[in-house]
Amino acid sequence: MAWGNFCSLPCPLKRWDNRAKSLMLGFLPSVGLIIGLLWAVIYFALVYLGFPYLPIVFMVTFLPFALCGFIHLDGFMDCSDAIMSRRPLEERQRILKDSHTGAFAVVSLIFLLLAYYSCVSTAVGVGIDFVNMVMIVVLSRSVSGIHVLLCKPMKQSQYAQMSEDTDSSATAETAAAPEAPSEQPQEAAAVAEVVEELMDETVLAEFAEASYSQKDSDNDAVRPVPSSDVAEKLEAVSEELKDVTREIAEKESEQTPKVKAPDAPATKKQGLILLFVQLAIYFTLALLCSHYIPATLLVSAFVIAGTALAILHGRRQLGGMSGDIAGYGIVWGELMGVIGLLFC
Numbered sequence: 001m002a003w004g005n006f007c008s009l010p011c012p013l014k015r016w017d018n019r020a021k022s023l024m025l026g027f028l029p030s031v032g033l034i035i036g037l038l039w040a041v042i043y044f045a046l047v048y049l050g051f052p053y054l055p056i057v058f059m060v061t062f063l064p065f066a067l068c069g070f071i072h073l074d075g076f077m078d079c080s081d082a083i084m085s086r087r088p089l090e091e092r093q094r095i096l097k098d099s100h101t102g103a104f105a106v107v108s109l110i111f112l113l114l115a116y117y118s119c120v121s122t123a124v125g126v127g128i129d130f131v132n133m134v135m136i137v138v139l140s141r142s143v144s145g146i147h148v149l150l151c152k153p154m155k156q157s158q159y160a161q162m163s164e165d166t167d168s169s170a171t172a173e174t175a176a177a178p179e180a181p182s183e184q185p186q187e188a189a190a191v192a193e194v195v196e197e198l199m200d201e202t203v204l205a206e207f208a209e210a211s212y213s214q215k216d217s218d219n220d221a222v223r224p225v226p227s228s229d230v231a232e233k234l235e236a237v238s239e240e241l242k243d244v245t246r247e248i249a250e251k252e253s254e255q256t257p258k259v260k261a262p263d264a265p266a267t268k269k270q271g272l273i274l275l276f277v278q279l280a281i282y283f284t285l286a287l288l289c290s291h292y293i294p295a296t297l298l299v300s301a302f303v304i305a306g307t308a309l310a311i312l313h314g315r316r317q318l319g320g321m322s323g324d325i326a327g328y329g330i331v332w333g334e335l336m337g338v339i340g341l342l343f344c
Contacts, residue, residue, distance in 0.1 A: 006031045006141070008069035009038075022267055026274030028145035029138055029282055035067045036137035040130045057121045060128075061113070064137065064334055073109070075327025077101065080108035083317045092318055097156060116335055123341040131290045132299045132344065135283070136337030139300055142279045143307040143333060144326040149268045149275070151311075154320030295344035299337055306336025 005024065042063060046056045065073050082096040084104040095102065153160045283300075290296040310332035314325035 006068060006071070007035060008067055009034070022149065022271030023274060024271075025145045025148055026271035027278070028141040029275060029278040032138035032141035033134065033282055035064070036134035038067055039063050039137060040133040043124075043128065043133065044130065053124070057117065057124050060120045060124060061117050072327035072330045075324035076112065076331040077105035077109055078324045079314050079318070079328035081105035083314065084108070089319050093154065093156065096318060096322070096324055112331065112335065116338060119335070119338040119342060123338060128341055129291055129295065129344065131286050132296055132337075132341060135286050135296065135300055136303055136334055138279075138282050138286075139303040140307050140330045140333035140337065142275060143304055144311065144329045145275050146272070147308070147311045147315075147329065148321055148323075148326050149271050151315060151321040154318065154322045157320065157322035292344070298343060299340040302340030303333045303337040307333030 006028065039060070043056065043060050046059060078096050078098075081098075081102040081104045082092040085092060085095055085102070087095065286296055286300075287293055307329045311321075311325055311329035314328050315321055318325060
């Protein structure tokens with residue numbers, strides 16, 4: 001899901017499941033790692049093959065947007081158009097979801113590409129570290145994913161329906177699941193009631209007492225009836241009724257299909273754990289492989305600050321978190337990362 005949704009590269013297995021949205025966001029660091037590795041490998045391959053300077057700068061500028069299918073650039077343009085309109089909140093949210101491209105979106109895109117190209121041109125001239133290029137993409141997507149999982153989404157956002165925690169998702173699932181059929185069918189229950197009545201000690205005692213003393217029609221003499229015969233007959237009847245009850249219950253339970261409860265949706269907590277584990281692994285590897293650790297830390301700080309501040313500004317201006325604001329933050333984070341390369 002994460003690969004197919006956030007990366008334009010062909011996905012070997014395409015599958016979408018709304019219940020796994022949190023896990024999809026949890027894999028954003030890995031998606032960033034794939035895109036960052038391709039970005040860095042292509043750059044160093046062009047340098048190694050002796051390509052001219054300007055084509056290299058163009059490819060380094062173009063690839064981060066192209067490898068993700070320009071979806072984050074689309075979010076950047078939508079958010080810029082809505083924020084810069086300076087309209088009331090409801091109107092800004094309407095502009096955010098409008099499919100038409102406004103003037104503010106075009107102006108913002110032009111200045112973004114000019115700034116990006118200028119910074120990349122300077123960075124390529126002095127040389128770019130492989131690890132720093134990869135971490136720019138990894139960190140921008142990681143910070144964006146954390147905000148989506150932690151921050152309150154907009155009502156119109158695609159992430160508004162994500163489950164809050166395991167208990168709430170389990171409760172909703174239980175409420176929506178169809179009731180399981182009763183283990184003992186109605187017919188079997190009715191027969192069981194008859195058995196219980198016949199086996200009741202009070203009924204048996206009254207029946208035995210009434211049967212034990214029957215009057216003779218001629219001389220009013222009492223003719224005893226053996227109580228053992230009555231008890232045996234009642235016992236035989238009760239056993240037969242129990243067998244019938246058991247057979248009916250088994251037959252209807254076999255005919256009733258078993259309802260399998262659906263899997264519980266992934267929670268935001270699970271997505272966050274998955275995201276932080278990957279981020280910790282990749283950041284540790286980056287520090288171990290870095291040629292100059294202070295430079296890597298500096299670039300990382302630029303990316304984290306740029307992404308977080310852009311998302312914070314977008315949330316305040318648009319009234320919540322959304323996929324467009326996440327893309328808005330990723331674009332600003334990558335731009336700040338490229339600016340950070342100039343100081344290395």
